[in-house]
Amino acid sequence: GQNIDQPTEMTATEGAIVQINCTYQTSGFNGLFWYQQHAGEAPTFLSYNVLDGLEEKGRFSSFLSRSKGYSYLLLKELQMKDSASYLCAVQDSNYQLIWGAGTKLIIKP
């Protein structure tokens, strides 16, 4: 079967760095997405990785290792507004997105 695993909840301190991990087993791989979802709002696109390595976009970076079936989202200089759920999704061989259950990130002052 297809499976995406990510931690259910994480807590971090304002100004710090946090890494949210995602491991996947899917039938085929055509890229991995990270989305942010604030409570009661729509998921919004953060990043896309299809090749191994690190993609940096401001305070957020996303890393992919296809051989390990592993990705992480790195958030630097955390702000209170970063409190949200972070969803990992893999595009399978049919280009459909397989979603993880999301990681709820709590930022404390």
Place this chain on the structure above:
Amino acid sequence: ETGVTQTPRHLVMGMTNKKSLKCEQHLGHNAMYWYKQSAKKPLELMFVYNFKEQTENNSVPSRFSPECPNSSHLFLHLHTLQPEDSALYLCASSQDGSGGAREQYFGPGTRLTVT
């Protein structure tokens, strides 16, 4: 604002009611999606329309009936729902659903409660 709107934002309905959810996208996309989001569970893909044609139906019960009259509009018709159907229903669109890296743009969702 993501360019995808959904109405209503909240809906309470009895098990014998019939209601419809509406989604509209203003992005010129050709693919539209319905998802169900339940607490602490992954997003469940329900239906995919690509160029107005249904290309995916993930074993969704027949009490959910989608309609896509054109590439900008998507409906989800609901009838004789069960309490376990209570969830957030999200609509999304992408440039197309046939391949390639296509990020999806989501609407704000309809919070559905079945009593």
